[in-house]
Amino acid sequence: MKYGILVNEGPYTHQASDSALAFTKAALEKGHEIFRVFFYHDGVNNGTSLAIPPQDDRHIPNQWSELAKEYNIDLVLCVAAAQRRGLLDESEAKRNSKAASNMIEGFRISGLGQLIEAGIQGDRMVVFGD
Amino acid sequence: MSMLHTVNKSPFERNTLESCISLAVPGSAILLIEDGVIGAMANTKHSEMVKAAMANVKIYVLGPDLKARGLNEGNVVDGISVVGYGEFVDLTTEHSAVQSWL
C-alpha cells in the first residue's frame, strides 16, 4: 500500500515524531510504499539541522534524514508553517535575506498542496500529533 | 471495511477516548497508542466505558507504549489485543481509513 504520513508536532516535546518514525519504518519493512511524509504545525521542527540532543538520546532529525536517504522518501516541510517558525532552506533564506538556512538534508520545503496530494495519491493517510 | 481510530491521550487527561468511542460505528476498531494506552488498563475509573465499547468495536493497544510506561500487558481490560508497530501497519491496511483522534 501507498501511505501518506502527517506529523503535526516537533521532536522531543511530544511522542508524535517517534511514533511516526516507528510506524514509517514498520510500513517500509512490510514492503509498503511511503508516498510522502508531510510536516505541519510545529512538526516542521523535525527538519532542523541545528539540533544537538545529548549523546545518550535519540537524534530525531537525523533519523528522518537517514531514513530519507536509505529509502528515498519524500519528506516535506510546509512552507507557511516553516516560515512562521524559522525553518528555512537555502533558497528561502536567500529570498528572505536571512543570514543562514537550517534545514537538514533529506527534507524539502513546499506548499500545503503536497499534503492534499498525498491524501489523493496515497491509499492511507495516517496522522501523528498531540 | 470500516475505519481504524487511533487515540493517543489518557482518558484521565482528555475526552478523546470518550469522543472516539461515541463516534466509532459498530465494526470499527480503536488502537490506543502513546498516553492513550492508559485507557486500556483494567480496574480504572474508565475501564467500564472501555468494556461497554467492546460490544461494538474491537480495541487494540500498542505494546511498546505499554512497556515504555511500565504497564503490564497482563493488566489490560479482557479482550483488548496487544499489538506491535508491525500490526499497527496491518490494522491500517485492514481498515478503510484511519482517523487519528488528536
Place this chain on the structure above:
Amino acid sequence: MEDGDQVIKKFMYMNRKAPYGTIYAWESLEVVLIAAAFDQDISLVFADDGVYQLMKDQNTEEVGMKNFSKTYSALGDYDIKKIYIEQESLEERGLSLEDLQGLKYEDEDDDWAEKDSIILVSRAELAKVIDEQDVVFSF
C-alpha cells in the same frame, strides 16, 4: 470514486479544539482553503471544543492574536458547503446554533440561491458520516 480520470475522494477535516489556545484551528483552516483547489469532496466537522471556533463576536484585540473567525464565512466562495456541527457538543456546552456564525454558499445548480452550509447532526448521524470518509485530517 472516479470522475473521468480524476479521483474524487472524501476528505474530512475534524475540528475538536477551541481557537487561540493553540494554533490548530487556524492552521487547519489554512489547509482547508488550499484543499478547496483540488476538486475533492470536502467536509468540515466541528465537534467537542471545536464548536467554539465558530462563535460569533470573536474579538482578539486584547490578546494580540489574529482574529481568523471571519475567514470561515469565505468557505462558501471556495465551494465548501458541507459543514457538520455536532448537536450534542453544542448542548453539552450550553450553546445553540444561534451562538455561532451562519455560513452560506451559493448553489450554482439552483440559480445561485443562497443556502446554509451548516448541517446540524446528532452524534449518531455524525458517526455515519465519519465512517464514509477516505481521508480524515485532524490537527
